[in-house]
Amino acid sequence: MGIGKQAKRVLIASAGAVLLVVGVLLLVLPGPGLLLVLAGLLLLASEFPALERYVDPVRDRAMKAAEDSVSSPLRIAGSVLAGLALLAAGIVWGTVRSLPFSGWSTGSSLILSSAILFALLIWSYRRVKARRAEPAARRD
Structure with missing residues (x-):
C-alpha cells in the first residue's frame, strides 16, 4: 500500500472518528448528534467494512429523529428558537x-x-414535505 493511500486512509479514519465522538457528545448536548454519528460511521465504514452493519440502524434512527424534529409547528418553533439562542x-x-x-x-x-442547526432543520423540513407529497402524487 502506497504512502498516499495510507495517508488517505488515516485521514478518513480520523475524520470519521472525530465525527463519531462529537456526535456521541451531541446526543446529550444540544445538536444533531445522530446525524453526526451517522456521518462518522459512514466514513469509518468506507475504510473498515466490518462497521457497515451499524450504519443502517443508525441511519433509520437519525432519519426518524430528523422527521420528528419538524413533525409539528411547535417543534419547528422550538428548534428555530434554539438556533437563534445559539x-x-x-x-x-x-x-x-x-x-x-x-x-x-x-x-x-x-x-x-x-x-448547522438551521441547515439541518431546513433539510429535515424539505425531506418530510417531499415524503408527504409522494402519496398524494401516487393518487393522482
Whole structure:
C-alpha cells in the first residue's frame, strides 16, 4: 500500500472518528448528534467494512429523529428558537470579555452550531414535505 493511500486512509479514519465522538457528545448536548454519528460511521465504514452493519440502524434512527424534529409547528418553533439562542450566545461570547472562555473561538463555534442547526432543520423540513407529497402524487 502506497504512502498516499495510507495517508488517505488515516485521514478518513480520523475524520470519521472525530465525527463519531462529537456526535456521541451531541446526543446529550444540544445538536444533531445522530446525524453526526451517522456521518462518522459512514466514513469509518468506507475504510473498515466490518462497521457497515451499524450504519443502517443508525441511519433509520437519525432519519426518524430528523422527521420528528419538524413533525409539528411547535417543534419547528422550538428548534428555530434554539438556533437563534445559539446565534445570540455566539455573538455575546465573542464580544463580552468578562464571560468564561470568552472570545471569537467560542463565539464562532456557537454561531457555526446555529448555522448547522438551521441547515439541518431546513433539510429535515424539505425531506418530510417531499415524503408527504409522494402519496398524494401516487393518487393522482
